Amino acid sequence: MLTPHGLVEMPAFMPVGTQGTVKGVTVEQLQATAAQMVLGNTYHLSLRPGEGVVEELGGLHAFMGWPGPILTDSGGFQIFSLAQMTRISEEGAVFRSHIDGRLVSLSPEQAVAIQEALGSDVAMVLDHVVALPNELDAIRDAMERTVRWARRCRDAARRAGQAQFGIVQGGLDESLRIECAEQLVELDFAGYAIGGLSVGETPGEMYRVLDFTVPALPRGKPRYLMGVGRPQDLLTAIGLGVDLFDCVMPTRNGRNALAFTDEGPLRLRNRQFERDPRPLETACPCAACRHSRGYLRHLFMAGEMLGPILLSIHNLTYYQRLLAGARAAISEDRFSDYRLAKMQSWGVPIGM
Numbered sequence: 001m002l003t004p005h006g007l008v009e010m011p012a013f014m015p016v017g018t019q020g021t022v023k024g025v026t027v028e029q030l031q032a033t034a035a036q037m038v039l040g041n042t043y044h045l046s047l048r049p050g051e052g053v054v055e056e057l058g059g060l061h062a063f064m065g066w067p068g069p070i071l072t073d074s075g076g077f078q079i080f081s082l083a084q085m086t087r088i089s090e091e092g093a094v095f096r097s098h099i100d101g102r103l104v105s106l107s108p109e110q111a112v113a114i115q116e117a118l119g120s121d122v123a124m125v126l127d128h129v130v131a132l133p134n135e136l137d138a139i140r141d142a143m144e145r146t147v148r149w150a151r152r153c154r155d156a157a158r159r160a161g162q163a164q165f166g167i168v169q170g171g172l173d174e175s176l177r178i179e180c181a182e183q184l185v186e187l188d189f190a191g192y193a194i195g196g197l198s199v200g201e202t203p204g205e206m207y208r209v210l211d212f213t214v215p216a217l218p219r220g221k222p223r224y225l226m227g228v229g230r231p232q233d234l235l236t237a238i239g240l241g242v243d244l245f246d247c248v249m250p251t252r253n254g255r256n257a258l259a260f261t262d263e264g265p266l267r268l269r270n271r272q273f274e275r276d277p278r279p280l281e282t283a284c285p286c287a288a289c290r291h292s293r294g295y296l297r298h299l300f301m302a303g304e305m306l307g308p309i310l311l312s313i314h315n316l317t318y319y320q321r322l323l324a325g326a327r328a329a330i331s332e333d334r335f336s337d338y339r340l341a342k343m344q345s346w347g348v349p350i351g352m
């Protein structure tokens with residue numbers, strides 16, 4: 001995918017830079033993980049510091065000092081998950097800020113205008129996310145509103161060079177998902193996201209939704225699975241045709257002393273690592289892997305801030321290495337073997 005700030009090789013994983021920073025990691029450290037594109041959160045940045053401040057300071061790229069491609073979400077998921085007392089009408093969403101409780105509105109047109117002020121390379125349409133499980137009528141209602149809002153977002157887009165992606169909703173229901181995908185494809189977006197997953201359904205249910213939704217989206221355009229996920233979710237979704245991912249898991253888990261490795265996740269607070277002289281992974285080039293597991297464990301036990309920083313760096317590097325491996329395997333036509341070998345080394349049953 002070519003953007004105004006460079007090429008993104010697919011499949012790709014985007015670290016999440018919620019508030020204009022990937023938590024705990026400098027831009028140079030982030031670049032060293034081989035991240036190509038980062039995600040910024042419209043909801044957070046519009047509440048604080050406000051898109052006007054970001055725009056005045058040169059746009060999100062200059063503001064956070066990240067020279068590469070940036071995708072911004074629309075705020076739909078955060079309104080669903082973070083805001084309080086959200087009310088959705090046809091016009092848009094009205095909610096209370098989770099920061100100071102003030103009443104804020106967000107319409108499809110405002111979601112576009114905020115992302116244009118932030119100046120991201122890829123903007124997302126505003127969607128209506130509902131919790132799962134839910135009544136089929138409520139899921140259909142939100143899906144149909146998502147399509148109407150997608151059309152309003154498309155019609156409101158003005159910024160040259162900023163691509164816009166539609167978002168497929170429809171819960172776990174096959175006919176709703178396909179209907180939504182077909183209507184969005186008619187609107188001709190630059191790419192398509194599959195939203196409303198990772199909201200309480202099982203991994204098996206998510207894979208089933210991907211299995212019937214991905215084929216309804218154009219092969220020649222990026223297909224983005226929002227907010228997912230674990231390493232096994234990424235490889236399974238790639239096998240089903242997904243190109244793009246974002247997730248807080250590498251950084252959030254890193255801050256909580258969990259390291260992703262080819263042996264599966266290591267919980268560094270465990271006593272077994274107290275005298276372990278080995279790095280997290282011998283083949284990993286990251287800054288954390290210059291140290292022993294025993295030292296990293298010590299940092300967490302002593303409450304030193306370097307522990308969460310180093311583990312975030314390692315996990316981000318692990319995800320990028322996993323995706324680079326997937327790209328190489330795809331180009332050499334051995335992706336199934338690559339996925340099976342990783343699943344085996346993690347001890348994850350196939351299909352989970």
Ligand SMILES: [Zn+2]
Pocket residue numbers: 280281284285286287288289313314317
């Ligand atoms: Zn490492």
